[in-house]
Amino acid sequence: MEDTILIVEDNPTLREGLCEILEFEGFNTLTAGHGQEALDVMEKQLPSLILADISMPVMDGFEFFGRVREREDWLRIPFIFLSARSDKPDILKGKQLGAEDYLVKPVDHDELITAVRSRMERNEQLAIAQLRDAYQGSLLMLANAIELRDRYTRGHVERVTMYSLAIAEELGWDNERLEIIRFGGILHDVGKIHVRETTLRKTGSLDDAEWAEIRQHPQIGADMIATVPYLKPMEGIVRYHHERFDGKGYPYGIGGQDIPIEARIVAIADSFDAITSNRTYRPKLTFDQAYEEILRCAGDRYDPEMVEAFKQTYLKTGLLNLPPLS
Ligand SMILES: [Fe+2]
Ligand SMILES: [Fe+2]
Structure with missing residues (x-):
C-alpha cells in the first residue's frame, strides 16, 4: 500500500x-x-x-x-x-x-x-523495535513462569542470555545474530514446562525415569517453538544446548560443528550459570572457579573456539554488570 x-x-x-x-x-x-x-x-x-x-x-x-x-x-x-x-x-x-x-x-x-x-x-524502525520489545517481554514472562517451577534456577534464563550475548558480542556478531542468541537464550529451557515439578524440585538424586524426563526438555522445547515462524531461527539453541563438543551430550549425542554455533555458545553460558548457582547435589563455585572449570573442559564439553571467546569476555567483564535484558 x-x-x-x-x-x-x-x-x-x-x-x-x-x-x-x-x-x-x-x-x-x-x-x-x-x-x-x-x-x-x-x-x-x-x-x-x-x-x-x-x-x-x-x-x-x-x-x-x-x-x-x-x-x-x-x-x-x-x-x-x-x-x-x-x-x-x-x-x-x-x-x-x-x-x-x-x-x-x-x-x-x-x-x-x-x-x-x-x-x-x-x-517503521520504531514500530519494529516496539514489536520486538513486546515479544521479548512476553517470552521472558513465559520463561520466568516456567523457571518458577524449579526452585534452584531463579534468574537462570536471564543470566544465561546475558552471558551468551556477551560471548557473541566478543565474536563481533551483528544485531541479527545477537537477536537469535537473545531469544534463544530466553527460550532455551522452555521445554521444562513438560517436566514434572516433583522432578524439578527433587532434593535427592534422580532415578532413571526422572533423568529421562529431564533429558527430554531440549527436544520438547525445540518442537514447541519450531511451529512459530518468528522463533524458528532459535530452534537450534533450544534443541542442542545440552549437546557436548565431544558428542557425549544429550539428547542427540551429536558433536563438533554439527552442533549449531549458537548452541555451542549457550552451552557454555548455561554451564557457567549452573555451576555458580546452588544446586542440591553440590555447593556453588565462585565465578573464578567456574571460569577455570569451563577452560578445563574446552575440547570435550565445549567448543574450544567458543571457550576462547568466553575467556576473553570473562577477562574483560568478569561477566558482571552486563547490560540487563530489558
Ligand atoms: Fe537446559
Ligand atoms: Fe538452562
Whole structure:
C-alpha cells in the first residue's frame, strides 16, 4: 500500500505545490485548509505522515498537533511542521511540543522528500523495535513462569542470555545474530514446562525415569517453538544446548560443528550459570572457579573456539554488570 501524506496548509498554491511533489514521488495525498478540516479528514482516513502549516485560520498547526497527539491511535503518526522563514520562535515552540521535524517554506523538493522519507523510515524502525520489545517481554514472562517451577534456577534464563550475548558480542556478531542468541537464550529451557515439578524440585538424586524426563526438555522445547515462524531461527539453541563438543551430550549425542554455533555458545553460558548457582547435589563455585572449570573442559564439553571467546569476555567483564535484558 502506498503511503498517504496529509497536507494541512491554508495557502492553496502552496498546498497544490506540495501535493504535486509528493504525488510525483509516488505518495498518495490528502489535503486540508486548516486543523479542524484535517481532523475531519483523519476521521475518515488515517495518513502515514502529517505535514502541517503553523499559522492557519480556524485551528492553527499547534492546536492541531495537540489534538492529534491526544488520540492514542494517532499518537504514532509522524508530524512535520511547515513554517515561514520569519517564524523562528514558532519553530522552537513546535520542537518543544515534540513535533518530529519542521520544514521552512518555501520548501525545496529534495528537502521535502528527504524529510518525509526519513521520518517514515524512523517510524517503521520504531514500530519494529516496539514489536520486538513486546515479544521479548512476553517470552521472558513465559520463561520466568516456567523457571518458577524449579526452585534452584531463579534468574537462570536471564543470566544465561546475558552471558551468551556477551560471548557473541566478543565474536563481533551483528544485531541479527545477537537477536537469535537473545531469544534463544530466553527460550532455551522452555521445554521444562513438560517436566514434572516433583522432578524439578527433587532434593535427592534422580532415578532413571526422572533423568529421562529431564533429558527430554531440549527436544520438547525445540518442537514447541519450531511451529512459530518468528522463533524458528532459535530452534537450534533450544534443541542442542545440552549437546557436548565431544558428542557425549544429550539428547542427540551429536558433536563438533554439527552442533549449531549458537548452541555451542549457550552451552557454555548455561554451564557457567549452573555451576555458580546452588544446586542440591553440590555447593556453588565462585565465578573464578567456574571460569577455570569451563577452560578445563574446552575440547570435550565445549567448543574450544567458543571457550576462547568466553575467556576473553570473562577477562574483560568478569561477566558482571552486563547490560540487563530489558
Ligand atoms: Fe537446559
Ligand atoms: Fe538452562
